[in-house]
Amino acid sequence: MSTTTDPNLTSWIESANEAGCDFPIQNLPFGLFSRTGVDIRCIGIAIGDQVLDCRALVETGRLEGHCSSEACQALGSHRLNEFLALGRSEWRAVRERVSALLRSDMPDLKDDPNHREACLVPQSEVVLHLPMEIGDYTDFYASLHHATNVGSMFRPDNPLLPNWKNLPVGYHGRASSVVVSGTPLTRPCGQTVSADGDETSFGPVRLLDYELEVTFVVGPGNQMGRRIPIEDAREHLFGVMLMNDWSARDVQKWEYQPLGPFNAKNFCTTLSPWIVTLDALEPFMVDGPPRSEGDPSNLDYLTWADDFGVDLNLTVEIASAGMREQGMAPTLVSRGNYADMYWTMSQMLAHHTSTGCPMNPGDIFASGTVSGDAEDSRGCLLERTWRGQNPITLGDGTERKFLQDGDEVLITGWCEREGAVRIGFGECSGVVMPAREQVTA
């Protein structure tokens, strides 16, 4: 086990040592923040209830001799892309040094009040931004349970298509509408068709849904015409974030053939603000993807003896506007685990680049909806309410088939295992605002 994930480590930042804290010293996720009221974006690392300002830390000289000058320069950028481009050995060097500086037995920074104050900002005093500029965003469809459930609704005769177990099915998403947790979502308008297929109309979508997903942040990437072999995937995978890929099911049903989802998905995708690194996830890695008897064997380019899943717990909660006003806790509506996915992040990356498609630092690709076997582990309302047939009841007694205006959807994720310290992903949330234009036609 790497020293940075040693469960015996504690930090001199006391809040990081509290039970249930998302950001103990074993986590050290990267994000982008600005101090409240100041319009300067800085790279930060979450620790307890604080953010470590990476640029300020570089300026104290404490990374010198431990991290390269390229890494120090990249950490002073207003976005994470330059740091992502540097690759795994540079990421590790920074992680190891930061871990060392924050340890209980390393009081150097703690005991320097000027530097400590320059480097640490309470999380309550920052605004969090998307950590990187996203050139391209891809969405996969890697959960067998999700693909089978949704397939059986959209194509009852043919739920799981023949390609599905042979390659990780994916499609290109819209990068311009990826936003950070907390950004409100305007209910989109769209074209839909009547149940009999005879009449189309345009207006606010009715079947608004969330999708519980996990997304992966790409590091150095590959040149066009080259590919990333599966056994090199770890060199190019920086970390993991939570994602809500909001979806308009009524639009999707009408538009998606033959070229896939388009307007049903391009209005908003919400990411959690912190990138949990693969180095932090090492204690929670599990064997490669689950396979059953009769499943086709993977082609060589999708096969890696050291492939891995992640034992990552996920929940979705909903709080209506009324519940929030009354101070009620949100209602748990789904719980899943990323380890259930059929395709791994390494397989998705290898497949995506197998054509020579270039990946750039900061590109993301997502798992698709994370659904498990059980009814309460279905990762979207379409599945959870079985297309609205089995509404769920919120804490305020109201029913939901799909999302209503004012609803807040909260996704959380955490890893915990015997012999490791629990780490969390923070929160991925968004509130549904009413459609801006009540256009009907």
Next chain:
Amino acid sequence: MSTTTDPNLTSWIESANEAGCDFPIQNLPFGLFSRTGVDIRCIGIAIGDQVLDCRALVETGRLEGHCSSEACQALGSHRLNEFLALGRSEWRAVRERVSALLRSDMPDLKDDPNHREACLVPQSEVVLHLPMEIGDYTDFYASLHHATNVGSMFRPDNPLLPNWKNLPVGYHGRASSVVVSGTPLTRPCGQTVSADGDETSFGPVRLLDYELEVTFVVGPGNQMGRRIPIEDAREHLFGVMLMNDWSARDVQKWEYQPLGPFNAKNFCTTLSPWIVTLDALEPFMVDGPPRSEGDPSNLDYLTWADDFGVDLNLTVEIASAGMREQGMAPTLVSRGNYADMYWTMSQMLAHHTSTGCPMNPGDIFASGTVSGDAEDSRGCLLERTWRGQNPITLGDGTERKFLQDGDEVLITGWCEREGAVRIGFGECSGVVMPAREQVTA
């Protein structure tokens, strides 16, 4: 008719006045160039066989009093995005001033040898780049003939789906693999399945195809949650480029259901280097899209009394490596016209943003394959050879069902009409290089 497209205009740059020149003074398309051997990118305007260096022109002071300081600053950038963001009135002011400065009866710049030399570079002495950084790239499917032809091959029972005439079907493409004309294309590898559906394999794709397309460059765009009404489309559409959306048909057939084309399309998309502005295309605008009796009427958000098509002639030619070595002319394989398209660029833009999906300056969206009614107006080999059943013969006597290594595909486009001066789009070309890795299995 705008003064800048007046057919009586001539330029003191004599090459611009030659019959058949792509870049007469009525055209003035925008691009990005660097002088051979110099690694600085500048915004340029093609005129005859020259490029007008916009930054150098600004430095002569000749735009002052005619164009805003914002426009002058944007023209000094190393990419076109900042200029695209300024919007139509700024674009026009620059076009009108540049047109005036290049006219035969305006010898001011001509007669200043220092400024003239600073501002004009022969096209033979420049390298052309993608004019803008592309945040997102979308591909539509707007040709009725293409959709019907391809549909009948992939889905014989169900060629044209019920949604097709009600909304412009589109999907998100891969922005990272969009390249400028002249960039070689490496034959991609991919997963395919045997004809009986029993065996998958991975290796260089066999059914490599081109797609003749036209793409549209977005200007200011819209904020997330807002939309661009169809009647505002002109304010957001800067110009038009030629495009080859290379496609691997064997990969596409296996992977595309249910989420659409992915690896079959993400390895390379080639654009012509010059953006022909909508202002230059005004003399060639024709009535809105063709409709037949029985076609559904458009919903309001897709309806605009002033909607327009463009009478834009397109050809595709192929030259094998052997033909190029022997100095043979390439073989014409398709000819089309953009005016045949069922959906207009304004309809595509309005539909795309109708959900509140944000468009940013430099984003592009493409028409999809431009196919006409006739056999020789089919815009890809899949249609042109009817899936390889009717091979075409090149000038060197060899047959093509799909593209072979060494083949060069050249797309050209031009507009010509009674009472207007012909304008051209330059060339969109690429040579197929052999696959880098002969991986099988």
